[in-house]
Amino acid sequence: MMSLKKAIFSCLLVFGMLNSAHAILPIEKLDTYKGAKVYLVQTKALPMVDIEVSIDAGDRYDPAGKSGLADMTAGLMNYGVRVDKGVLSEAQIADEIADLGASIGLSVGGERAVLRIRSLSRKDLRDRAVQLAAAMLAAPTYDPNILNREKQRTITSLLEAETKPEYVLDRRFKKMVYGTYPLADSPSVQSVGAVATADLVQFHRQFYRGDRMIISIVGDVDQSEANEIIRTLLKRIPQSGPVIAPLPEFQRSPVEGLAQREVQIPFDSQQAHIAMGMTAVTRNNPDYFPLLVGNYVLGGGGFVSRLMNEVRERRGLAYSVSSYFAPGKDTGIFQAGLQTKSDQASVALEVMSDTIAKFIVDGPTPSELTAAKANLMNGYPLRIDNNRKLLDNVSSIVWNDLPLDTMEIWTKQVEAVTLEQVKTAFEKYLAMDRMKVVVLGAQNK
Amino acid sequence: MRFNLPRITFIFLMFAQLSCAIAKDQEDTHEYQLSNGLKLIVREDHRAPTVAHMVWYRAGSMDEVNGRTGLAHVLEHMMFKGTDKVKAGEFSRLVAALGGRENAFTNRDYTAYFQQVEKSKLDEVIKLEADRMSNLNFDDSEFLKEIQVVMEERRLRTEDNPSSLLNESLMATAYMSSPYRHPVVGWMNDLQNMKANDARDWYRSWYKPNNATVVITGDVETKKVLAAVEKYYGSIPAQELPVRKPQLEPPQKGIKQVQVKAPADSAQLTMAWKVPRLEVGKLDDPEPYALELLTAVLDGYDNARLNRVLVKQEKVVNDVGVGYDMISRGPELFEIAATMAKGKTVAQAQASIRKALDELKQKGVLDSELKRIKVRILSEQIYKRDSIFGQAMEIGTTEMAGFSWKDIDYMLEKMQTITPEQVQLVAQKYLVDEGLTIAVLDPQARKSAAKEGR
Numbered sequence A: 001m002m003s004l005k006k007a008i009f010s011c012l013l014v015f016g017m018l019n020s021a022h023a024i025l026p027i028e029k030l031d032t033y034k035g036a037k038v039y040l041v042q043t044k045a046l047p048m049v050d051i052e053v054s055i056d057a058g059d060r061y062d063p064a065g066k067s068g069l070a071d072m073t074a075g076l077m078n079y080g081v082r083v084d085k086g087v088l089s090e091a092q093i094a095d096e097i098a099d100l101g102a103s104i105g106l107s108v109g110g111e112r113a114v115l116r117i118r119s120l121s122r123k124d125l126r127d128r129a130v131q132l133a134a135a136m137l138a139a140p141t142y143d144p145n146i147l148n149r150e151k152q153r154t155i156t157s158l159l160e161a162e163t164k165p166e167y168v169l170d171r172r173f174k175k176m177v178y179g180t181y182p183l184a185d186s187p188s189v190q191s192v193g194a195v196a197t198a199d200l201v202q203f204h205r206q207f208y209r210g211d212r213m214i215i216s217i218v219g220d221v222d223q224s225e226a227n228e229i230i231r232t233l234l235k236r237i238p239q240s241g242p243v244i245a246p247l248p249e250f251q252r253s254p255v256e257g258l259a260q261r262e263v264q265i266p267f268d269s270q271q272a273h274i275a276m277g278m279t280a281v282t283r284n285n286p287d288y289f290p291l292l293v294g295n296y297v298l299g300g301g302g303f304v305s306r307l308m309n310e311v312r313e314r315r316g317l318a319y320s321v322s323s324y325f326a327p328g329k330d331t332g333i334f335q336a337g338l339q340t341k342s343d344q345a346s347v348a349l350e351v352m353s354d355t356i357a358k359f360i361v362d363g364p365t366p367s368e369l370t371a372a373k374a375n376l377m378n379g380y381p382l383r384i385d386n387n388r389k390l391l392d393n394v395s396s397i398v399w400n401d402l403p404l405d406t407m408e409i410w411t412k413q414v415e416a417v418t419l420e421q422v423k424t425a426f427e428k429y430l431a432m433d434r435m436k437v438v439v440l441g442a443q444n445k
Numbered sequence B: 001m002r003f004n005l006p007r008i009t010f011i012f013l014m015f016a017q018l019s020c021a022i023a024k025d026q027e028d029t030h031e032y033q034l035s036n037g038l039k040l041i042v043r044e045d046h047r048a049p050t051v052a053h054m055v056w057y058r059a060g061s062m063d064e065v066n067g068r069t070g071l072a073h074v075l076e077h078m079m080f081k082g083t084d085k086v087k088a089g090e091f092s093r094l095v096a097a098l099g100g101r102e103n104a105f106t107n108r109d110y111t112a113y114f115q116q117v118e119k120s121k122l123d124e125v126i127k128l129e130a131d132r133m134s135n136l137n138f139d140d141s142e143f144l145k146e147i148q149v150v151m152e153e154r155r156l157r158t159e160d161n162p163s164s165l166l167n168e169s170l171m172a173t174a175y176m177s178s179p180y181r182h183p184v185v186g187w188m189n190d191l192q193n194m195k196a197n198d199a200r201d202w203y204r205s206w207y208k209p210n211n212a213t214v215v216i217t218g219d220v221e222t223k224k225v226l227a228a229v230e231k232y233y234g235s236i237p238a239q240e241l242p243v244r245k246p247q248l249e250p251p252q253k254g255i256k257q258v259q260v261k262a263p264a265d266s267a268q269l270t271m272a273w274k275v276p277r278l279e280v281g282k283l284d285d286p287e288p289y290a291l292e293l294l295t296a297v298l299d300g301y302d303n304a305r306l307n308r309v310l311v312k313q314e315k316v317v318n319d320v321g322v323g324y325d326m327i328s329r330g331p332e333l334f335e336i337a338a339t340m341a342k343g344k345t346v347a348q349a350q351a352s353i354r355k356a357l358d359e360l361k362q363k364g365v366l367d368s369e370l371k372r373i374k375v376r377i378l379s380e381q382i383y384k385r386d387s388i389f390g391q392a393m394e395i396g397t398t399e400m401a402g403f404s405w406k407d408i409d410y411m412l413e414k415m416q417t418i419t420p421e422q423v424q425l426v427a428q429k430y431l432v433d434e435g436l437t438i439a440v441l442d443p444q445a446r447k448s449a450a451k452e453g454r
Helices: A002-015 A069-075 A090-099 A123-138 A144-161 A165-178 A189-193 A197-207 A223-233 A288-300 A306-313 A342-362 A366-378 A387-399 A406-415 A419-429 B007-028 B071-078 B090-097 B119-134 B140-159 B162-174 B188-192 B196-206 B222-233 B286-299 B305-313 B346-363 B367-386 B388-400 B407-416 B420-430
Strands: A028-033 A036-042 A048-055 A081-083 A086-088 A103-108 A113-120 A213-219 A262-265 A271-279 A321-327 A332-341 A436-440 B029-033 B039-044 B050-057 B101-106 B111-118 B212-218 B256-263 B268-275 B317-323 B332-340 B436-444
Touching (some): A036 A223, A036 A387, A048 B367, A069 A113, A090 A123, A144 A197, A144 B317, A288 A321, A306 A342, A342 A436, B119 B212, B162 B268, B212 B222, B268 B346, B286 B317, B286 B332, B286 B346, B286 B407, B332 B346, B367 B407
Parallel strands (some): B039 B212
Antiparallel strands (some): A081 A086, B050 B111
16 A cells, blocks of 8 residues: 555645746756766656667768668667576567556667657656666667568668658768768668678677766656666666777868759659758857857748748748758758759749848848747747757757756847848858759759 | 566556546636637646647538548638738748747648747737638639649648558548548649639638637636637637538448559558447447557557567568557548568568457457556556647547547546457457458559669
């Protein structure tokens, strides 16, 4: 009956704390453990917790000819782990996660691999989810039979993707915009086929260690509980490891003639797909806010952006058109894109190019700037109004080395942006004679 | 490391936690009906200073008639094209200036519009949304541009997407008379022949307060919300709605098959059985709940039956998924969809699916399997509270299907009472050839593939 009392108590606690003022919740920095930095936001309203481990082990560390290795290293971590008393199979792991009412997900992006746990915050349930995640992080078995199965599945998916216009476009665009940086290479049938068990083991040993991890926790746990979570999670993780060779410099897209930077890909689809873009800025760039505000006007502001207005509202050329900056920790790109009926590709590309070119030269109008700032500032509460979004924010702040009060000062930084700053920043980082252009499936009349 | 905490404990603990959550729901949610028939549902959730405002019209693609498919969705687009006071495009600009996020979506059962804003901006979006409930007034020229946009949307999401094409053919084959046979976006030829007045007629027929439910969730005071909703929506007159014919689908009398040839690399297979849904007034019918649980037993987690057997052990398919939704206005299908593994045929995949289903029909479902699913359902009830938008969605979809938001918790409790035998029984009764439709994607090479050159 002990458990019943506990459950009822936690119930009262949960619903007794609703009337707190809506100050922005602080990010607490906890003690570094095994070289891993640890951050916590305490939210008590719901009896749940989200835990994220970011590992500096993204696709950019794929060795030449083995694109897909970073993905598979993370992706196979829940398909068998070694524990004190033997091995937990993929079936056992999946059953245990389900039995706990938890979820443990793994994903890999260009810069980092991410493991996320969502669990009810009750200690007994939470502990088991964290123990399971700890085993995945520290001791995946990388069974060769499972690797072969997953390689085959990945290859089948890749062959399917190659029949899809959006995938073929994106792969080519990446190749052009990343140039000599390792993110230029996408996984292929050959590169996935070349990955062996020993590669996974080695990649895991090299990269999955405390000094390459950042942990963010959001939810119904206090500092001491968070510290306990971290100690369990990293129990069998080494603090450090071999030196890792530095990555090549991310080179700015060069000035080139159109013939050098534009590619036409023949493709038999109803719509042409178009991507345009170039290298841009990292998240901690001091010009981040002028670019954010400016891009809202250009192509980030949904139905009210200039691109949407010119391409969709005025001409009915596309269902969706947008532009965005994707600023990372070490790299960053600008990209704009649309899809249109294949015989309209030329006119749509022209409208998009002209709109971007004009914006780089003239910047926004005063009323556009006011509207952009109003949206971003008034809408800020919507960016942080639940645990999942808070975790996304904390994760981005700590990964990109931003100040811990970023959420508190965010609207002030938007407010401070001037017309001149937007114009200067766009002219500084973007240039039409550097833009890569990929047009797939155009059928010009 | 074996987890020795008995599973029953998890269920018990979650029940305890959930029962207080449910009590809280009933206490924080309020329902009103204005004199013009508009229904308002408010859920107070004060965790963050934001609010979601949604209006749901009970008019979806199932209310369309032949030759005018896609009309519900086209009108959704036109709702942004101006009223007497707010000119075309201005709606979005005004919401954007408030810092709002907004959009709309159309389904077979309904059309819904929403804005998410910081709480002090709620009255402004109520005012805007109420305005376009009765004052929509767009030009023919706006219609002519927007219908092009809708055709681009269809090209993007259907014409160039083989899985969508397959699904479209599946629905059109499975149903003979039910309007569920039409795609929500509409057939291309109907879009090409649609006129501005078709959209206006649709608007005048269905966009009435007595056909609408407003759902507001978030950091609000119910009394103030009620006053604002009365103020802005209250004066819109009610109007008799068009007669909805039942258009019940006649019973299927044997297997139907359809093949779609489209550019792809792997073949795809969908098997879809006609199954019951939860009927209004029959909340105690165990079958729909048992079908929901059957879905999860087959596909609810990584080690669920179909993924384990077909993907991991037999390696006959690359991916497999199961779909069923017991809540809807129209008829329901229980669907199993798979993409072939390299070198495997559709016939092999179908045989494996049938074998897995036969085993379940003969030997039943393990108690531990079902408990696992039930735990998952319980924990989801906590997680879903993290999103006020998600809560508004749940209330709206439930109401549109003809149920009350008050039924949601009852349904969840009912789900927990379903036995392994009841799950086995619905598999035996409904996953039979008589009501089966099989759709196969036959992959074709593109005429000009991605041979990249300059």
